[in-house]
Amino acid sequence: MRSIEEIIARQKIEETLARYCNHLDSMTLGDLGQLFTEDCVVSFGPNPDLEANGREALIASLARLWRWHRTAHHLCNVVIRFDTTKKATVQSRVHAWHETSDGAEAEIFGTYKDNMVKIDDKWLINTRRMEMNGSRGIFSLPVPAAFRKPPPKNWVKPINL
Amino acid sequence: MRSIEEIIARQKIEETLARYCNHLDSMTLGDLGQLFTEDCVVSFGPNPDLEANGREALIASLARLWRWHRTAHHLCNVVIRFDTTKKATVQSRVHAWHETSDGAEAEIFGTYKDNMVKIDDKWLINTRRMEMNGSRGIFSLPVPAAFRKPPPKNWVKPINL
Amino acid sequence: MRSIEEIIARQKIEETLARYCNHLDSMTLGDLGQLFTEDCVVSFGPNPDLEANGREALIASLARLWRWHRTAHHLCNVVIRFDTTKKATVQSRVHAWHETSDGAEAEIFGTYKDNMVKIDDKWLINTRRMEMNGSRGIFSLPVPAAFRKPPPKNWVKPINL
Numbered sequence: 001m002r003s004i005e006e007i008i009a010r011q012k013i014e015e016t017l018a019r020y021c022n023h024l025d026s027m028t029l030g031d032l033g034q035l036f037t038e039d040c041v042v043s044f045g046p047n048p049d050l051e052a053n054g055r056e057a058l059i060a061s062l063a064r065l066w067r068w069h070r071t072a073h074h075l076c077n078v079v080i081r082f083d084t085t086k087k088a089t090v091q092s093r094v095h096a097w098h099e100t101s102d103g104a105e106a107e108i109f110g111t112y113k114d115n116m117v118k119i120d121d122k123w124l125i126n127t128r129r130m131e132m133n134g135s136r137g138i139f140s141l142p143v144p145a146a147f148r149k150p151p152p153k154n155w156v157k158p159i160n161l
Numbered sequence: 162m163r164s165i166e167e168i169i170a171r172q173k174i175e176e177t178l179a180r181y182c183n184h185l186d187s188m189t190l191g192d193l194g195q196l197f198t199e200d201c202v203v204s205f206g207p208n209p210d211l212e213a214n215g216r217e218a219l220i221a222s223l224a225r226l227w228r229w230h231r232t233a234h235h236l237c238n239v240v241i242r243f244d245t246t247k248k249a250t251v252q253s254r255v256h257a258w259h260e261t262s263d264g265a266e267a268e269i270f271g272t273y274k275d276n277m278v279k280i281d282d283k284w285l286i287n288t289r290r291m292e293m294n295g296s297r298g299i300f301s302l303p304v305p306a307a308f309r310k311p312p313p314k315n316w317v318k319p320i321n322l
Numbered sequence: 323m324r325s326i327e328e329i330i331a332r333q334k335i336e337e338t339l340a341r342y343c344n345h346l347d348s349m350t351l352g353d354l355g356q357l358f359t360e361d362c363v364v365s366f367g368p369n370p371d372l373e374a375n376g377r378e379a380l381i382a383s384l385a386r387l388w389r390w391h392r393t394a395h396h397l398c399n400v401v402i403r404f405d406t407t408k409k410a411t412v413q414s415r416v417h418a419w420h421e422t423s424d425g426a427e428a429e430i431f432g433t434y435k436d437n438m439v440k441i442d443d444k445w446l447i448n449t450r451r452m453e454m455n456g457s458r459g460i461f462s463l464p465v466p467a468a469f470r471k472p473p474p475k476n477w478v479k480p481i482n483l
Contacts, residue, residue, distance in 0.1 A: 002169045008324045018399040027471040066473040072431030072455045074398045076235045077179040109233030133233045149188040151227040237396045238340040270394030294394045310349040312388040
């Protein structure tokens with residue numbers, strides 16, 4: 001049976017993921033940085049401007065979000081696998097909405113693929129890689145596409161749907 | 162007080178629901194099928210093309226999602242009631258976004274009404290019925306409308322709002 | 323280590339928040355009222371029509387949602403801090419979609435800031451304040467803007483993004 005320690009770890013991991021979104025929307029980047037390990041590696045895509053090595057670089061990089069007037073990041077679909085009692089592989093999904101001061105909008109339906117570690121009593125993000133399931137509006141960052149299995153060769157589009 | 166067993170069951174049920182969405186978006190339908198009992202009954206509406214009896218039929222039916230180029234299914238609002246320690250009635254909400262290769266979009270704000278069962282150490286979906294709270298874009302499937310109580314006869318639309 | 327009691331409290335708090343959204347979308351306002359303390363204070367903004375003192379006033383006030391034909395409220399990003407074993411400060415995020423019978427839409431990306439209390443075995447909302455992170459469509463209620471830290475004076479918009 002799952003241990004109490006694991007039950008608590010799952011709650012804490014979800015809260016770290018939620019706090020990330022909240023701090024990003026309020027641009028409280030110092031607090032956001034505390035959710036990552038000091039040596040974190042974060043990649044939103046192959047563009048060097050979208051990669052950060054270390055907490056300080058991440059905070060500096062996410063300052064780019066100020067090019068938006070308002071944002072909303074909503075997190076869900078959390079799936080956790082523990083590698084040890086102090087390490088976990090975590091996948092989650094995010095609906096990220098952005099608006100310029102002119103009212104132009106951009107949205108991503110994305111995936112976060114994280115490695116998280118327990119340090120003292122906290123679960124922190126050690127590595128994060130973002131992928132994109134969908135998007136609309138003026139979003140143009142080269143976030144890599146999430147994997148989607150292609151149909152088998154004999155697949156036929158249903159007529160009635 | 163809620164038992165440890167129930168606490169764990171709640172976490173596992175949420176994860177099954179999350180995994181469903183993730184596998185649907187990656188079209189890894191074999192893995193998706195493992196989240197359902199072999200004799201599952203799933204209905205997305207009265208159209209026979211939207212009903213499936215059994216895991217294999219479900220997998221075959223959900224292959225219809227390949228008519229979309231990209232999708233994103235985001236799950237939330239999970240409410241669980243245990244009927245026994247091995248059976249639960251579960252309601253959740255989904256924001257389902259779909260895009261054709263031409264960039265046309267369709268969205269559903271939906272409800273999943275599930276009966277779930279514990280088999281070995283896993284919580285699987287035994288029956289699922291989908292209802293629709295809202296939609297936009299080109300979505301045209303006859304998913305039944307979710308219940309919404311009508312206003313009382315003396316209700317007056319507020320003037321200021 | 324977090325107590326079992328706290329683990330359970332966290333699950334119950336999330337369920338109360340989810341049930342609120344579900345009852346709002348089905349307009350089962352009597353059931354919705356049971357999620358609040360009898361003396362609850364709820365504010366969706368400075369407009370007196372958006373404030374309610376007490377459960378009965380809240381139910382009467384939320385009847386305004388019948389001016390929409392359909393709605394969907396999806397909750398996420400829950401962050402909980404316990405003040406005592408029976409009191410918690412809770413923040414969550416909501417994606418609230420509304421549609422008139424003419425098909426006009428309005429959406430809010432909002433924040434709920436709640437004080438919740440344990441009464442008997444239930445976690446109820448005692449005070450709720452809503453803030454708005456973003457919106458689109460015809461929504462015009464004066465929900466107060468959520469805090470967003472402005473950029474530092476030396477911030478420069480990135481060229482490449």
